[in-house]
Amino acid sequence: MTRSGGRPLLLVVAPVMLSACGGAGSDGPTIRPVEILVRYSRFEPALITVRRGEVVTVTLRNDDPIDHEWIVGGEAVHEAHRNGSETEHETRPTEVSIPALSTKQTTVTFSEAGTLSFICHLPGHEAYGMVGRVDIVE
Ligand SMILES: [Cu+2]
Numbered sequence: 001m002t003r004s005g006g007r008p009l010l011l012v013v014a015p016v017m018l019s020a021c022g023g024a025g026s027d028g029p030t031i032r033p034v035e036i037l038v039r040y041s042r043f044e045p046a047l048i049t050v051r052r053g054e055v056v057t058v059t060l061r062n063d064d065p066i067d068h069e070w071i072v073g074g075e076a077v078h079e080a081h082r083n084g085s086e087t088e089h090e091t092r093p094t095e096v097s098i099p100a101l102s103t104k105q106t107t108v109t110f111s112e113a114g115t116l117s118f119i120c121h122l123p124g125h126e127a128y129g130m131v132g133r134v135d136i137v138e
Contacts, residue, residue: 029109031055036070036118036132038062038098041125043070043118046132052113059105062098068125070096072108072118072134081121110136 032054037044041064050056060070071081072094081095089095093106110116113136120130 029053029055031057033057033059035059035061038064038068038070038120038130040064041066041068041120041128041130043120043130043132047135048132049135049137050110052110052136052138054109056108056110057105058096058108059103060096060098061103062101065100067100067122068098068120068130069122070098070104070106070118071121072116074116078117078119078121081119082126084121110134112136113138 030051032050034048034050034056036048036058038061058070062068069089071077071089077094089097093108096104096106098104116134116136118132118134119126
Protein backbone atom coordinates (compact mmCIF):
# COMPACT_ATOMS: atom_id res chain seq x y z
CA MET A 1 0.00 0.00 0.00
CA THR A 2 2.84 2.38 0.73
CA ARG A 3 4.50 1.85 -2.68
CA SER A 4 1.34 2.30 -4.73
CA GLY A 5 0.64 5.47 -2.81
CA GLY A 6 4.04 6.89 -3.77
CA ARG A 7 3.69 6.57 -7.55
CA PRO A 8 0.84 9.03 -8.15
CA LEU A 9 2.75 11.59 -6.11
CA LEU A 10 5.67 11.50 -8.59
CA LEU A 11 3.30 11.98 -11.51
CA VAL A 12 1.90 15.09 -9.88
CA VAL A 13 5.31 16.58 -9.10
CA ALA A 14 6.80 16.18 -12.59
CA PRO A 15 4.56 18.66 -14.48
CA VAL A 16 5.12 21.31 -11.80
CA MET A 17 8.90 21.06 -12.26
CA LEU A 18 8.58 21.33 -16.03
CA SER A 19 6.56 24.51 -15.87
CA ALA A 20 8.99 26.04 -13.38
CA CYS A 21 11.87 25.39 -15.77
CA GLY A 22 9.98 26.90 -18.69
CA GLY A 23 9.25 30.03 -16.73
CA ALA A 24 12.87 30.61 -15.76
CA GLY A 25 14.00 30.24 -19.35
CA SER A 26 11.66 32.79 -20.86
CA ASP A 27 11.28 35.33 -18.04
CA GLY A 28 14.79 35.32 -16.52
CA PRO A 29 16.58 38.67 -16.22
CA THR A 30 18.46 39.81 -19.30
CA ILE A 31 22.05 40.96 -18.95
CA ARG A 32 23.01 44.26 -20.51
CA PRO A 33 26.71 45.03 -20.88
CA VAL A 34 27.50 48.75 -20.69
CA GLU A 35 30.92 50.27 -21.25
CA ILE A 36 31.73 53.74 -20.02
CA LEU A 37 35.03 55.34 -20.93
CA VAL A 38 36.48 58.08 -18.75
CA ARG A 39 38.68 60.42 -20.75
CA TYR A 40 39.67 64.06 -20.21
CA SER A 41 37.49 63.99 -17.05
CA ARG A 42 34.32 63.13 -18.98
CA PHE A 43 32.09 60.07 -19.10
CA GLU A 44 31.60 58.61 -22.59
CA PRO A 45 28.76 58.00 -23.14
CA ALA A 46 27.15 60.40 -20.70
CA LEU A 47 23.71 58.87 -21.23
CA ILE A 48 22.83 55.20 -20.88
CA THR A 49 19.41 53.62 -21.14
CA VAL A 50 18.53 50.35 -19.40
CA ARG A 51 15.40 48.40 -18.69
CA ARG A 52 13.99 48.15 -15.22
CA GLY A 53 15.02 44.88 -13.58
CA GLU A 54 17.70 43.82 -16.04
CA VAL A 55 21.18 42.99 -14.84
CA VAL A 56 23.56 45.72 -16.02
CA THR A 57 27.27 44.93 -16.06
CA VAL A 58 29.10 48.24 -16.18
CA THR A 59 32.72 48.32 -17.32
CA LEU A 60 34.40 51.57 -16.31
CA ARG A 61 37.65 52.31 -18.13
CA ASN A 62 39.69 55.24 -16.90
CA ASP A 63 42.11 56.45 -19.58
CA ASP A 64 43.10 59.50 -17.53
CA PRO A 65 46.32 59.74 -15.52
CA ILE A 66 44.25 60.79 -12.48
CA ASP A 67 41.76 58.92 -10.28
CA HIS A 68 38.01 59.15 -10.81
CA GLU A 69 34.87 57.58 -9.37
CA TRP A 70 31.48 56.50 -10.63
CA ILE A 71 28.62 57.10 -8.22
CA VAL A 72 25.13 56.40 -9.49
CA GLY A 73 21.91 57.29 -7.70
CA GLY A 74 19.28 59.90 -7.04
CA GLU A 75 19.76 63.41 -5.77
CA ALA A 76 19.96 62.32 -2.11
CA VAL A 77 22.87 60.00 -2.89
CA HIS A 78 24.76 62.73 -4.70
CA GLU A 79 24.08 65.32 -2.05
CA ALA A 80 25.60 62.97 0.54
CA HIS A 81 28.70 62.45 -1.59
CA ARG A 82 29.18 66.14 -2.26
CA ASN A 83 29.72 66.57 1.46
CA GLY A 84 31.16 63.10 2.06
CA SER A 85 34.54 62.13 3.37
CA GLU A 86 34.86 58.59 1.95
CA THR A 87 37.89 58.51 -0.30
CA GLU A 88 37.53 54.91 -1.50
CA HIS A 89 34.39 53.16 -2.72
CA GLU A 90 34.60 49.40 -2.82
CA THR A 91 31.58 48.05 -0.96
CA ARG A 92 28.53 49.19 -2.95
CA PRO A 93 27.97 48.21 -6.59
CA THR A 94 26.66 51.72 -7.28
CA GLU A 95 29.81 53.43 -5.97
CA VAL A 96 33.06 52.60 -7.71
CA SER A 97 36.51 54.14 -7.40
CA ILE A 98 38.43 54.01 -10.67
CA PRO A 99 42.14 54.60 -10.14
CA ALA A 100 44.17 56.28 -12.88
CA LEU A 101 44.60 54.15 -16.01
CA SER A 102 42.56 51.23 -14.66
CA THR A 103 39.37 49.38 -15.51
CA LYS A 104 36.72 48.41 -12.98
CA GLN A 105 33.54 46.41 -13.38
CA THR A 106 30.36 46.48 -11.38
CA THR A 107 26.94 44.86 -11.66
CA VAL A 108 23.80 46.86 -10.94
CA THR A 109 20.11 46.10 -11.24
CA PHE A 110 17.87 49.15 -11.28
CA SER A 111 14.57 48.15 -9.74
CA GLU A 112 12.60 51.33 -10.36
CA ALA A 113 11.89 53.12 -13.61
CA GLY A 114 13.02 56.73 -13.76
CA THR A 115 16.15 58.79 -14.15
CA LEU A 116 19.31 58.66 -12.05
CA SER A 117 22.61 60.47 -12.37
CA PHE A 118 26.16 59.19 -12.30
CA ILE A 119 28.72 61.66 -11.06
CA CYS A 120 32.39 61.75 -10.08
CA HIS A 121 32.52 63.47 -6.71
CA LEU A 122 36.25 63.98 -6.49
CA PRO A 123 36.91 67.68 -5.81
CA GLY A 124 36.00 69.85 -8.77
CA HIS A 125 35.11 67.00 -11.13
CA GLU A 126 31.33 67.44 -11.06
CA ALA A 127 31.68 71.16 -11.76
CA TYR A 128 34.06 70.31 -14.60
CA GLY A 129 31.40 68.11 -16.18
CA MET A 130 31.86 64.56 -14.89
CA VAL A 131 28.13 64.00 -14.90
CA GLY A 132 26.01 61.45 -16.74
CA ARG A 133 22.48 60.10 -16.74
CA VAL A 134 20.82 56.69 -16.57
CA ASP A 135 17.32 56.41 -17.99
CA ILE A 136 15.55 53.35 -16.60
CA VAL A 137 12.61 52.40 -18.78
CA GLU A 138 9.91 49.76 -18.44
CU1 LIG B 1 36.64 62.43 -11.72
